[in-house]
Amino acid sequence: MTAAAQTRPILTVQGLNAHIAGQQVVEDVSFTVPATGITALLGRNGVGKTSTIKAIIGLIERTGAVELDGERIEKEPTFKIIRSGVGYVPEDREVFSKLTVAENLRLAERDAAPRRQLVEELFPDLLARSGQMAGTLSGGQQQMVSLARALLNTNKILLVDEPTKGLAPKIVAEVAETLAEAAKTVPILLVEQNLHVVRQLAGGAVVVSGGRVVHTGNALEFLDDAELTQQLLGVSTEPAAGKTAAKGAAL
Amino acid sequence: MSTVVLLLFTGLGLGALYFLVAAGLSLIYGLMGVLNFAHGAFLTLGAFTGWEIARRTGSDNWGTFLLSLLVGAAAGAAFAAFTEFVLIRRLYQRHIEQVLITVGLSLAAVALFDGIWGTDPVFIQGPAWFKETTEILGARVPNDRFVCIIAAVLVLLALVFFLKNTRYGMIIRAGVENRSMVTALGIDVRKAFTLVFTIGGAAAGLGGVLASHYFGYVSPMLGGSLLIFAFIVTVIGGLGSLTGAAIAAVAVAVLQQFANFYLGGTGDFVVVLALALVLLFRPSGLLGRTS
Amino acid sequence: MTTDTDAAGTNRAATDSTGSKGTGAAVRETRRTTVTNGPGRPGRPRLTRRGIAGAAAGLAGIVLLVLLPLLNLSLPGVLPGPTYTPGSLQLLAMCMLMAAAALTYHLLLGVAGLLSFGHALYFGAGVYGLAIILQNLDIPLLPAMGLTLLIVIVLAHVVGSISLRVSGIPFAMVTLAFAQAGSVIVGRNPDGRTGGDEGLTLRTDNLPDILVGVANTRNLYWLALAVLVAVFIIVTWVQSSRAGHVAAAVRENELRVRVLGLQPYLVKLLIFVVSAILVSIIGMVFLLLQSGAVPRAMSADLTITLLVMVVLGGVGSRWGAVIGGVFYTILDQRLTTLANSDAIAALPDILRVPLSEPLFILGTLFILVVLFLPGGLTGTAQRLAQRRNRSRGTGAGDSAGNDSTGGHAAGGQSTAAARDILEESA
Numbered sequence: 001m002t003a004a005a006q007t008r009p010i011l012t013v014q015g016l017n018a019h020i021a022g023q024q025v026v027e028d029v030s031f032t033v034p035a036t037g038i039t040a041l042l043g044r045n046g047v048g049k050t051s052t053i054k055a056i057i058g059l060i061e062r063t064g065a066v067e068l069d070g071e072r073i074e075k076e077p078t079f080k081i082i083r084s085g086v087g088y089v090p091e092d093r094e095v096f097s098k099l100t101v102a103e104n105l106r107l108a109e110r111d112a113a114p115r116r117q118l119v120e121e122l123f124p125d126l127l128a129r130s131g132q133m134a135g136t137l138s139g140g141q142q143q144m145v146s147l148a149r150a151l152l153n154t155n156k157i158l159l160v161d162e163p164t165k166g167l168a169p170k171i172v173a174e175v176a177e178t179l180a181e182a183a184k185t186v187p188i189l190l191v192e193q194n195l196h197v198v199r200q201l202a203g204g205a206v207v208v209s210g211g212r213v214v215h216t217g218n219a220l221e222f223l224d225d226a227e228l229t230q231q232l233l234g235v236s237t238e239p240a241a242g243k244t245a246a247k248g249a250a251l
Numbered sequence: 252m253s254t255v256v257l258l259l260f261t262g263l264g265l266g267a268l269y270f271l272v273a274a275g276l277s278l279i280y281g282l283m284g285v286l287n288f289a290h291g292a293f294l295t296l297g298a299f300t301g302w303e304i305a306r307r308t309g310s311d312n313w314g315t316f317l318l319s320l321l322v323g324a325a326a327g328a329a330f331a332a333f334t335e336f337v338l339i340r341r342l343y344q345r346h347i348e349q350v351l352i353t354v355g356l357s358l359a360a361v362a363l364f365d366g367i368w369g370t371d372p373v374f375i376q377g378p379a380w381f382k383e384t385t386e387i388l389g390a391r392v393p394n395d396r397f398v399c400i401i402a403a404v405l406v407l408l409a410l411v412f413f414l415k416n417t418r419y420g421m422i423i424r425a426g427v428e429n430r431s432m433v434t435a436l437g438i439d440v441r442k443a444f445t446l447v448f449t450i451g452g453a454a455a456g457l458g459g460v461l462a463s464h465y466f467g468y469v470s471p472m473l474g475g476s477l478l479i480f481a482f483i484v485t486v487i488g489g490l491g492s493l494t495g496a497a498i499a500a501v502a503v504a505v506l507q508q509f510a511n512f513y514l515g516g517t518g519d520f521v522v523v524l525a526l527a528l529v530l531l532f533r534p535s536g537l538l539g540r541t542s
Numbered sequence: 543m544t545t546d547t548d549a550a551g552t553n554r555a556a557t558d559s560t561g562s563k564g565t566g567a568a569v570r571e572t573r574r575t576t577v578t579n580g581p582g583r584p585g586r587p588r589l590t591r592r593g594i595a596g597a598a599a600g601l602a603g604i605v606l607l608v609l610l611p612l613l614n615l616s617l618p619g620v621l622p623g624p625t626y627t628p629g630s631l632q633l634l635a636m637c638m639l640m641a642a643a644a645l646t647y648h649l650l651l652g653v654a655g656l657l658s659f660g661h662a663l664y665f666g667a668g669v670y671g672l673a674i675i676l677q678n679l680d681i682p683l684l685p686a687m688g689l690t691l692l693i694v695i696v697l698a699h700v701v702g703s704i705s706l707r708v709s710g711i712p713f714a715m716v717t718l719a720f721a722q723a724g725s726v727i728v729g730r731n732p733d734g735r736t737g738g739d740e741g742l743t744l745r746t747d748n749l750p751d752i753l754v755g756v757a758n759t760r761n762l763y764w765l766a767l768a769v770l771v772a773v774f775i776i777v778t779w780v781q782s783s784r785a786g787h788v789a790a791a792v793r794e795n796e797l798r799v800r801v802l803g804l805q806p807y808l809v810k811l812l813i814f815v816v817s818a819i820l821v822s823i824i825g826m827v828f829l830l831l832q833s834g835a836v837p838r839a840m841s842a843d844l845t846i847t848l849l850v851m852v853v854l855g856g857v858g859s860r861w862g863a864v865i866g867g868v869f870y871t872i873l874d875q876r877l878t879t880l881a882n883s884d885a886i887a888a889l890p891d892i893l894r895v896p897l898s899e900p901l902f903i904l905g906t907l908f909i910l911v912v913l914f915l916p917g918g919l920t921g922t923a924q925r926l927a928q929r930r931n932r933s934r935g936t937g938a939g940d941s942a943g944n945d946s947t948g949g950h951a952a953g954g955q956s957t958a959a960a961r962d963i964l965e966e967s968a
Contacts, residue, residue: 021795059431082437094432096425103421110437149436286711341913346711347657351853351912354846359905366895366902479722479842482715490712516730523723527704530716534707 008070010035010157010187011056016064018048018055025051026062027211033157033204038179038188040202040219044234048211049191050091053159057081057088069156083110087150087186091161093142097135101126101145104134108149119148122178140171147178158188164197176200195235199223207232256390258508264396264465266504267403271458272481273488273496274410275331275451281427281491282440282447284346285339288353290455290481291474292360293331297323297456298463298473299368302375313378320402320460327456328449330360335448340441357475364471372468381464399461406454407497414493419446427491480507483522487529489539499537607767610634611760620872622879628759632831633875635759635766639828641867642766642773644851646821648863651852653781654813655793657710659845660717663701663724664818666840667694668825670728673742673835674735682748687826691819698818702811709796718842725840741836744829753830762831769827770864773820777860780816789813850908856918865919870904877903 009032018026026048033039041049055062058078066074073081082088095104105119105126120127123144129137134145143163150158160179164172176197179188183201192198198205202219209232215222223229272294279287301323308315334356342348381398384391414420422443426433433440455474462477463469484503488495503522511518529536610625621630643665650656671690679686705716731738746754752761780786792799792806799806829835838844847870855866877900880886886897896902915922 057435059435077439078431078434079437079439082435088435090432090435094429096428096432098428099421099425103425106418107421107425107433107438108436153437280711284711286714338909338913348912348916350657350711350714351849352909354849355905355908355912357905358846358850359902359909362899362901362905363896366899475842479718483719486708486712486715486719519726520723523719526716526719530704530707534712 007035009033010069011189012065012067013052013056014065014067016052016055016062016066018051018060018062020051020060025060025211026055029064029208029211029213031206031213031216033187033189035187037203038183038190038201039204039206040198041189041191041206041208042198042222042233043208044232045193047208049208050161051211052208053088053161053189053191056159057086085154085156087153087155087158089146089150089158089160089163091165091191093139093146095134095137095142095145097133099134100131101134101137102130104145105130105148105152108152111153114152115154116152119152122151122181123148140167140174143167143171143175147175147182151182155186158182158186160188161191162193163190164192164194172197195223195233252388253390254512256388257392258512259505260387260390260392260396260400262505262508263501264399264504265508266501267399268458268462268465268477269480269484269504270403270497270500271406271454271461272477273484273500274406274493275447275454276481277485277488277491277493277496278423278427278447279451280485282423282430283339283349283444285349285353286346287334287451288350288478289334289356289360290353290451291476291478292357292364293327293334293452293455293474294459294462294477295361295364295469295471295474296330297327297459298469299364299459300326300456301460302373302463302469305375305377311376311379316377316464320457323460324453324457327459328453331452331455332445332449334452335445339448340444343441361471361475368469368471370471372470374468375463377464395464399465402457402461406457407493410450410454410493413450419443423447480504480522483526485536487526487536489536492536492538495536495538604767604771608764611763620876626760628756631759631763633872635763635831636875637868637871638763638766638770639824639831640847640851640871641864642770643821643824644848644855644863644867645770645773645777645860646817646824647845647848647852648858648860649777649780649813649817649820651849652858652860652863653786653793654789654810656810656814657714658705658717658814659714659842659849660701660705660719660721661817661821661848662840662842662844663717663721664694664698664822665825665828665844666721666724666728667697668822669829669835669839670736670742671822672826672829673744676748677742677745678735680748683750683753686748687823690826691822694819694822695815698815699811702814702818706807706810706814718845721840721842721845725837725842728837728840737835739837741834744833744835746833749830762827765827766831769824773824774860774864776816776820780813781860785809785812850904854908854911854918856920856922859918859920862918862920869919874900874904 011033013032014030016026016029017024029048029052041052043049051060054060056066058074058076058081062074064074065072068081068084068086071084073084076084096107099107105116125141126144126148129141134142137145147160147163150160163175163179167175172194179190180201182188190198190202192202198219205215205217205219205222206213207215207222214232215228229235272290275293276287276290279285279290301319304319304322305315308318334353338352338356339349342352377395381395382393384393385397386392414424419442422433422438422440423446426440426443430440433443458477459469459474462473466473480503481500484499485496487503488497488499503525506525507518507522509518510521514521533539611631613625615625616623617625621633623630625631625634647658647661650658650661668690671693672686675681675686675689676683681689701717701720705713705720708716728736729738730736736742752758753765781790788799788804788806788809791804792809796806825839828839851866851870852863853866854870855862855864881898881900886894889897911918917925
């Protein structure tokens with residue numbers, strides 16, 4: 001964390017606002033993502049984490065300043081932002097269900113020399129299923145396709161939105177492992193509800209509430225502070241009490 | 252029996268025309284969410300340019316006919332590309348305004364055709380073979396029906412090949428499913444927009460030349476009247492589905508012909524009735540995305 | 543919208559002033575006390591004063607229009623002759639009817655956000671329904687109109703309930719298809735009932751004498767004016783009723799309305815049917831004015847004309863629809879005259895051909911408005927007024943809220959109302 005803080009951040013978000021259908025979903029959000037390791041973007045359900053990610057790459061209308069590796073990108077269209085070196089793994093995976101696995105991957109290739117070999121090594125399962133329609137894959141396999149699409153290219157940053165959502169524990173572990181592996185070469189901004197995964201992976205943490213950033217700091221320190229976690233995420237980090245607390249927060 | 256066969260081929264010929272219009276409409280709507288009222292104008296322009304070629308180079312030979320198909324398709328494609336590039340693109344994502352633009356364009360274009368070629372139908376002649384008939388199971392089927400059917404089948408095959416086997420085809424298929432994710436992979440989807448408009452315009456222009464031979468005349472209203480049935484076809488087939496458009500085009504046209512003959516000229520109502528039934532029981536169309 | 547803080551309240555006052563006296567204002571008044579919290583109150587006294595001024599201006603305008611057939615006014619370039627001549631009155635009456643028809647389309651598009659391409663079906667049903675009934679049955683005008691209305695109500699329910707199963711662009715296509723079926727029936731001329739392409743001449747045997755003949759054009763003019771005023775009041779009332787507010791809320795965010803347990807489908811159907819009924823009545827008066835039914839009355843072209851009027855005037859604005867309707871009708875008439883003039887005939891082909899086609903010019907104009915003047919004529923006027931006010935400094939919000947722009951404020955009002963619904967039920 002301290003080492004990362006000394007170098008220039010890879011991504012700087014300053015005063016980001018975003019609207020969907022006239023409703024403000026991101027309000028004056030500011031944070032930075034260091035150039036190494038995994039930074040977790042945390043918060044309760046519906047506080048604007050996904051919207052923040054989408055606003056960064058221009059999938060929803062936004063104002064404010066976004067700087068990627070020293071370049072301002074907030075005025076650029078989505079495809080140019082992605083091409084300048086962003087890998088995006090969306091919530092709910094969003095694979096093209098009527099395209100084959102191979103087509104899904106080919107569509108994502110934007111480098112002159114995409115790292116097909118790496119992807120094949122990471123996800124041997126996909127190679128075997130390359131002719132299958134992506135819509136017929138299991139959730140875990142679709143997540144592999146979605147991750148593979150981002151890992152095919154050389155990126156300055158990966159934006160990964162809830163990669164373990166709805167997956168079986170075994171697959172969750174696999175996904176976490178993949179992310180840890182990827183993080184050795186590329187910084188990641190990770191939205192994740194599963195706090196075990198966050199503990200396992202994240203260095204820094206940015207906590208959002210009501211569309212605003214309410215806390216930034218070290219992820220482990222944050223999660224160890226039970227009171228603060230309870231207050232900002234509505235969950236206790238103690239597994240036993242976790243469920244009831246989450247329910248209380250939802251109501 | 253011979254009546255049934257004749258009706259079937261006449262229906263297939265008409266279905267071929269519907270398909271040529273609906274294919275572009277459906278792809279454009281599927282990819283961009285644009286309901287293109289100007290599509291009929293693309294067809295009419297194709298028909299008139301085809302007619303001009305026939306008029307200038309002597310109508311009664313195959314060379315002229317093939318040339319008129321080519322030029323008609325090119326005219327439709329050029330008009331469509333212009334429409335997308337100059338008008339539609341400025342209103343990216345504003346679907347209502349995009350529809351309005353195409354409505355205005357269709358009004359202006361049809362009026363301009365009126366001014367240039369007059370409001371009365373101009374009659375057209377193709378190669379003499381068109382007016383001859385071929386006997387199939389006792390029915391004497393006019394040959395121009397076959398030309399329409401073959402052309403539409405070739406267009407369908409070419410489109411399917413393009414969509415399945417080229418990178419742009421892949422982008423279009425992916426974009427119909429989830430456009431924003433395509434841009435989130437770093438792809439400039441606007442190029443695909445211009446492309447589907449151009450392809451749709453070419454198919455409509457081709458359809459215009461064929462329609463002028465099928466009906467025997469060209470008039471500024473030609474596109475508008477086919478367009479409405481093409482709308483019905485795209486809704487029944489499922490918006491954005493090429494195969495759906497093909498199946499629905501044939502089904503609608505054949506149904507229309509049979510109803511016209513056996514139910515006392517009620518073809519158009521039967522088609523609207525079919526539309527109502529599809530909407531009641533399957534609002535997303537035969538092959539549409541179920542949402 | 544305005545420079546002062548009570549923007550929402552001011553806009554409402556502006557709409558109050560735009561001609562609705564009584565019902566609409568009263569309903570909104572009660573709504574405001576029950577729904578809005580706060581902002582309107584401080585400005586109340588000023589609102590009332592301005593409301594009265596606006597109502598007075600509206601009333602004066604109507605009085606002037608009522609007196610028009612008795613006056614000898616000339617508007618060269620706009621009207622074909624002095625205002626008392628049948629030709630001018632006919633054109634003015636047509637403007638009134640088209641403005642009223644545009645208002646009913648505004649109810650669909652501007653209020654409920656329904657892009658219908660089948661509105662001509664109900665206009666045409668009014669025209670042809672009444673013409674055919676008068677032709678074949680020996681009953682007086684009013685019962686004949688009642689019978690026509692009954693048919694339209696059934697028709698609108700059937701088509702509306704099917705079409706509203708889809709929304710957005712598919713809805714546009716489906717309504718178009720149904721209207722086309724109507725247009726086809728008219729063209730086919732079943733049993734010689736509709737007259738096919740030729741249309742039907744109005745049978746006048748059972749009509750009151752005061753509505754027959756060129757000499758009585760001014761009576762028809764007054765009738766058209768009455769229809770316009772009545773439609774304006776009804777549209778205002780519907781818009782400010784609970785159904786209107788729910789419709790506006792649906793337009794903004796259908797999902798949320800559904801989540802709140804309200805029924806978007808039924809509300810949209812209601813708006814659809816009301817709009818169809820109103821336009822069919824306008825169609826019946828159109829029949830009397832034109833002394834005949836023509837296939838164009840049932841064509842997609844007519845729907846598109848109404849759409850063009852509403853967009854030209856400014857979507858979401860009642861006054862926009864009225865202004866768009868009048869502007870389009872006069873422009874269309876003028877351009878047709880121009881097209882046949884010697885000046886155009888003398889031009890070289892490249893200019894003559896486009897200029898001799900009124901629809902080419904109107905279509906191009908329409909495209910330009912959509913591209914460059916979002917908000918149409920009223921929206922642009924409002925923006926210009928605002929800019930002027932801003933450069934003049936404070937306290938100038940008054941003039942922007944009034945007259946022609948008041949209607950645009952109606953858009954703002956229904957948006958605010960939509961929020962009310964969402965918040966109130968939350």
